[in-house]
Amino acid sequence: MLFPAGSWPTDQEDYPAEAPVTTLDLADILDSGLPNPTIQKPKADTTSAAWTLLDEHQRNRAADASLRSRIADRNLMSRTILVTGGAGYIGSHTVVALLERGHDVVIVDNLSNSSPKAIDAIEAITGRSVVFHEVDLTDFEALGTVFEQHPIEAVVHFAGLKAVGESVEKPLWYYRTNLVSTMNLLEQMAAHDVWELVFSSSATVYGDPEVLPIPETAKTSTTNPYGHTKLIIEEICRDLAASDKRWSFSLLRYFNPIGAHRSGELGEDPRGIPNNLVPYVMQVAVGRRDQLEVFGGDWDTHDGSGVRDYIHVVDLAMGHLAALENLEPGCEPFNLGTGTGSSVLEIIKTTENVTGASIPYEIVGRRDGDISTSLADPTKANEKLDWRADRSLDVMLADSWNWQSKHPMGFDDQAE
Ligand code: NAD
Ligand code: WQD
Numbered sequence: 001m002l003f004p005a006g007s008w009p010t011d012q013e014d015y016p017a018e019a020p021v022t023t024l025d026l027a028d029i030l031d032s033g034l035p036n037p038t039i040q041k042p043k044a045d046t047t048s049a050a051w052t053l054l055d056e057h058q059r060n061r062a063a064d065a066s067l068r069s070r071i072a073d074r075n076l077m078s079r080t081i082l083v084t085g086g087a088g089y090i091g092s093h094t095v096v097a098l099l100e101r102g103h104d105v106v107i108v109d110n111l112s113n114s115s116p117k118a119i120d121a122i123e124a125i126t127g128r129s130v131v132f133h134e135v136d137l138t139d140f141e142a143l144g145t146v147f148e149q150h151p152i153e154a155v156v157h158f159a160g161l162k163a164v165g166e167s168v169e170k171p172l173w174y175y176r177t178n179l180v181s182t183m184n185l186l187e188q189m190a191a192h193d194v195w196e197l198v199f200s201s202s203a204t205v206y207g208d209p210e211v212l213p214i215p216e217t218a219k220t221s222t223t224n225p226y227g228h229t230k231l232i233i234e235e236i237c238r239d240l241a242a243s244d245k246r247w248s249f250s251l252l253r254y255f256n257p258i259g260a261h262r263s264g265e266l267g268e269d270p271r272g273i274p275n276n277l278v279p280y281v282m283q284v285a286v287g288r289r290d291q292l293e294v295f296g297g298d299w300d301t302h303d304g305s306g307v308r309d310y311i312h313v314v315d316l317a318m319g320h321l322a323a324l325e326n327l328e329p330g331c332e333p334f335n336l337g338t339g340t341g342s343s344v345l346e347i348i349k350t351t352e353n354v355t356g357a358s359i360p361y362e363i364v365g366r367r368d369g370d371i372s373t374s375l376a377d378p379t380k381a382n383e384k385l386d387w388r389a390d391r392s393l394d395v396m397l398a399d400s401w402n403w404q405s406k407h408p409m410g411f412d413d414q415a416e
Contacts, residue, residue: 053354053398057262060391064318067387068101078102080151081324082194084137084185085158086130087114089268090200090257092122093317094156096266099126101321106150108143109159110136113271115411121265137181140188147192154196154327156320157185160229163275164204164369167226178229186240195246198323199237201230201253201333203309203374213309213377216253216333223369234333241331248327255309255337255376257316259396260403267403268313269410277347278310278397282404285357292359294344296366299373305344305363307373309337312391312399322387337376338389347397354398355405 081098085091086107092114095105099122107119107130119132131150135142137159146152160178161167167174182199189195206214207221222228237249258278260267274280283289297304319336342350348359382388 053395056392056395060314060395063388063390064314067318067322078104079153080104080106082106082108082146082150082152082155083158084108084155084181085114085160085200086156087111087116087118087132088158089114090254090313090316091156091158092118092266093261093313094158094320095122095130096125096261097314097317097321098156098324099128099130104131106131106133106146106152108133108135108137108146110134112136113161115269117411118266118269121261121263121411125261125263125265137184138177140184143184143188144191147188147194152192152194154198154324155185155189155194156198156200156324157182158200160200162226164224164226165275167229168224171225174225174229178226179232182233182236186236196248196324196327197237198250198252198320198327199233201234201251202227203253203255203335203337203376205231205234205253206374208371209374212373213337213339213375214335215377216335216380238331241329245329247331248329249331250323250327251331251333252319252323253333253335253376254316255311255335255374257313258310259312259314259391259399261314262399262402264399264402264406267400267407267410269407269412277308277344278400281347281351281359282400284359285351285355285401286404286408288408290360292348292361294348294361294363295370297363299366301343301372303343303345306370307341307343307375309340309374309376310342310347310393310396311337311389312396314399315389315391319381319385319387319389322381322385326385332384334381334385335376335378336381336389337378339376339378340393341373341375342393346393350393351397351401354394355401 081103083091083095083105086095087109095107098105111134119130123129133146135146137143159181161174204222204227205220206218207223209218211218220231222231234251237251241247241249268279270279274283281292284292294305296306299306301307316336323334348361352359
């Protein structure tokens, strides 16, 4: 295998991560020369492809540092940020980005779909501590005590349920969890004089899009309770912003987040059978599942399989940082995607290339509710947030594999 378990070349600068950055300059990093002398050599059984990915990783790190630096130039203030759902997949990566930026973080999570080990990993990666409250956001009083205990200045809101199929089976549970949680949060924010919110929305609000790539101005529509909760919350935020000029909302419409932290210590850890493509493919690669079912080979795409805009979760995390630092009164949606599409068959092929594992698959019928193609137009976020998702599909899948191969059973295997 190209990168067998544990063989992924590591970068000492990245894990443990650098100290909080306020003034780091792109030039400082590039001046140090490539390959950076602090980088360990790939182990013997890796190939030149590992070096190619490592070079790209250097560029990615430089781009992240440059973004942090540009943000720091504008606003040197470190703040206390409440992150709901901060133990989850995207939340945990975003907490790392916030801590590395120098913010203090308070996490609220009920651990219904995450592990406390994610919080340990955040602290190990950043070398900083994080405040954690195991609280359910549907509990209004308990949430209020969190606001009373900490000088919260802004909120990034990830907490919620996210499985489309499950939402069709259990709509009331989805409406209660996602809507009641958000309304409790907004009421507690107003009661404690906190007016800035970055919200995890989704490309699912575009339904089956009429225009590709999809701009934020595209028509919105959804076909399932999960998607409805995202659209309803977007409307609630819009109405609040119109009612009181103190509110600032950023609605981040994520496309398809994949990948993992470079250290391989944080990543996506779905419970049960994965609903999403890449976690499933990784479980085939690591031997937990026999083969992948490809849902449809007759879509109107270049190879007949579905096309999506996959985005590295660390690029996505940096998008939250950029959104938070650029919040303005009102309510603005932003697409967070790369603008580049990849098909299911391309995901399979690239995974085989970076893992060396074979991914057996069978093309079966289309999945209910699927669409042919989803592709972001990220121009607005590129321009207004000064943010761009640059990590390649190779790096996304190599990082997913690094996490999966180090932790074949997810966080639960770490006690061994
Ligand atoms: P995740 O399940 O890993 O994270 C969500 C976290 O919220 C979990 O840690 C869970 O324990 C917590 N949580 C759930 N209900 C809660 C409650 N009532 N009170 C407190 N905590 C609660 O999911 P993720 O992939 O990290 O997604 C984060 C957000 O991004 C979600 O709102 C999701 O809808 C949205 N989103 C995800 C994707 C994706 O593909 N992963 C795409 C678009 C949007
Ligand atoms: C990607 C492609 C499938 C699994 C979903 C939600 C969306 C958002 C992200 C939260 C499609 C194909 C998949 C498999 C396959 N989540 N596929 N075999 O459907 O774009 O989006 O997750 O907001 O709301 O709907 O992502 O990863 O499920 O599928 O062939 O076993 O992979 O048909 O073409 P999707 P996905």
